Amino acid sequence: MRLWNYVSQAILAPQSILSPSSPATTSTTLSHLAMANSNSTIYFGYGSNLWRQQMEQRCPHSEYKGVARLNDYKWLINERGYANVVEISRRKTEETEEELSVPAAKAYEDEVWGLVYTLQPSDEARLDRNEGVPVAYTKEWLVCDFWPVEDGEGPANLTAKPEQVDMLVYINREQVTPSAPKKEYIYRMNKGIDDAIDEGVPEKYVEKVMRKFIPESGVEEDVVEMARKQAVEFEDEE
Numbered sequence: 001m002r003l004w005n006y007v008s009q010a011i012l013a014p015q016s017i018l019s020p021s022s023p024a025t026t027s028t029t030l031s032h033l034a035m036a037n038s039n040s041t042i043y044f045g046y047g048s049n050l051w052r053q054q055m056e057q058r059c060p061h062s063e064y065k066g067v068a069r070l071n072d073y074k075w076l077i078n079e080r081g082y083a084n085v086v087e088i089s090r091r092k093t094e095e096t097e098e099e100l101s102v103p104a105a106k107a108y109e110d111e112v113w114g115l116v117y118t119l120q121p122s123d124e125a126r127l128d129r130n131e132g133v134p135v136a137y138t139k140e141w142l143v144c145d146f147w148p149v150e151d152g153e154g155p156a157n158l159t160a161k162p163e164q165v166d167m168l169v170y171i172n173r174e175q176v177t178p179s180a181p182k183k184e185y186i187y188r189m190n191k192g193i194d195d196a197i198d199e200g201v202p203e204k205y206v207e208k209v210m211r212k213f214i215p216e217s218g219v220e221e222d223v224v225e226m227a228r229k230q231a232v233e234f235e236d237e238e
Contacts, residue, residue, distance in 0.1 A: 041124050044068050044144055044167040046075060046114035047083030048185065049127075050192030050201075058130055059123035066148040067156040067200045068167060070112040073142075077213040078175040080136060081182035083189070085112050085171055108205040115199055116146060116167065124168075137170040144169075147200070155200035181213055187227035189214045 042065070049055050055062055070085060078084040088110050119127065131137045145162035149155075181189065193206055193214065 041119045048188040050196040061120040062117045065116045068144040184227035
């Protein structure tokens with residue numbers, strides 16, 4: 001097993017590997033500005049970082065802020081065996097026009113739900129290392145619908161009108177083929193799914209999108225032990 005070792009890039013200058021280098025301000029709301037100080041980053045977690053205990057271990061200064069939805073992307077497990085988001089082409093054909101005329105036809109399949117955290121620079125550097133930036137993922141600012149919670153206490157009120165907020169998203173635009181998850185990742189994802197549902201992420205989204213890749217069944221004890229270690233400090237599997 002090889003430890004992702006990009007400390008010189010991630011710790012010294014975590015923002016330098018962001019694409020684009022800074023978030024757009026056109027969609028940033030006043031509440032967004034109030035939520036994060038000048039040194040923190042708004043982060044959208046959609047994979048195993050839905051597991052709040054994992055985030056607390058990896059990013060000890062992070063704070064949970066609410067639920068968000070990334071539109072026009074789909075959620076999958078890629079060739080590496082880990083979660084990724086893939087942008088959806090919006091070329092309008094007769095077929096897509098017909099599908100879009102029936103809202104339920106593509107419900108949840110063309111969107112990604114996740115949890116939102118604020119990161120301090122040290123948290124972001126640790127997250128870069130655990131996510132394998134810039135090889136396994138790159139970093140982008142994407143606009144998300146955001147439902148904040150008060151004082152980190154959920155669940156979020158999804159009946160309220162969401163805010164439009166630029167968020168940091170870890171994404172791999174090269175490895176986008178649906179595949180099977182690593183065994184230890186199944187354990188961490190199920191922990192994350194439990195937390196996500198508790199915080200207000202729609203259960204129908206989990207059932208329709210995430211359960212295509214992540215089974216509910218348990219894993220062996222040795223796999224659980226490995227998953228717990230991966231939650232603290234990730235090592236890429238050969």
